[in-house]
Amino acid sequence: MTAADLSTVERRLAELGLTVPDVVPPVAAYVPAVRSGSHVYTSGQLPMVAGVMAATGKVGSDVTAEQAKELAATCALNAIAAVKSVIGDLDKVVRVVKVVGFVASVPEFTGQPGVINGASELLGKAFGDAGLHARSAVGVAALPLDASVEVEMIVEVSD
Amino acid sequence: MTAADLSTVERRLAELGLTVPDVVPPVAAYVPAVRSGSHVYTSGQLPMVAGVMAATGKVGSDVTAEQAKELAATCALNAIAAVKSVIGDLDKVVRVVKVVGFVASVPEFTGQPGVINGASELLGKAFGDAGLHARSAVGVAALPLDASVEVEMIVEVSD
């Protein structure tokens, strides 16, 4: 595949040294993403890289906020892969509508917005103005497979 | 009512020995589900059976993963009841689009996907291919009325 075959989104990511990975297979009885009308809903994405969790543990004890921010970017890249798995061409994304970021947090850690910025900033770089989204960030007790961050999103797509 | 009056969804559930229950009355100032356009959004459903919480407590200490998986199936059945309360005929469900499963977890418990499979598998049995959904599973500090699991979903419906 040549650069000319890539979507604008993927060319922007390539300039950051990033490639949209293969979609992460669900760890259970569901699918990575579903299209319904003009929206794609992704499953919650964990910071898996080539099938391996990039890091595990709670933010605020095992993992720093700075490390968690990078993990959130990895989650967002996997969310982009999940969207690609159902629409093929990422340039069909009209808008990233909503992002929810779950941060596995010790109760004293309250820097969830900074962590999930790792996801939001990557989406901004990948989609430009279309990447600007509504967002919730919350700190949860525990995440699947002891992940530190989980990110899901809803995007609007064209036909 | 004879079997012939049941929706395909309800006949499949009957083969599993399950009946779509009466919708669980909200524990507060909201409604079980809302239809907006071609989607139905359910409220978070607790594992209530005939008005009584089937079990309470945190998964990983008071409740095992295996017990919690069954509770998640009960939540899913209540979510189906919530959908039915607004569309009447469950065969109008075109697709289960998104499921979010919240598991009341001690911080060490990281098996949320296996727990929420209880909901996902029931939806697969009830809706067939239309039951295959995007999903997030997270571990939270506490749930209403000390429930162990809470499940919400979005379904696409036909007119």
Next chain:
Amino acid sequence: MTAADLSTVERRLAELGLTVPDVVPPVAAYVPAVRSGSHVYTSGQLPMVAGVMAATGKVGSDVTAEQAKELAATCALNAIAAVKSVIGDLDKVVRVVKVVGFVASVPEFTGQPGVINGASELLGKAFGDAGLHARSAVGVAALPLDASVEVEMIVEVSD
């Protein structure tokens, strides 16, 4: 601005002594709300009043359920402001479709529904029948900036 210029929603709030505040600037790289088709998705709203968090800490230890219920109402008012920031006239809201309320909870606190009623009841007063929504309430380990409550919502709007 005279009362006649206000939307019905804002007149109802004025009768309660409430004003729709300026939208709370996001604490990170996102926007307060996004419109997609006939829906507006808000970001998670914290109980900020005039730029200051009204209270901080976990419900069940630092903050009582009763205090948290008031904080949830403040979150809902900020969510209304977020919707207004993208549609201008709040009377374009056809229906509050879905509310998710996150309550920063010690593990023993299980009264999340009563807390989030603070948001649900305000929405009922502001929007009347159109304010009746589906809802999930969960107890989480920690929230941004040590907020006690965070509320997000999806509303359906007319053109």
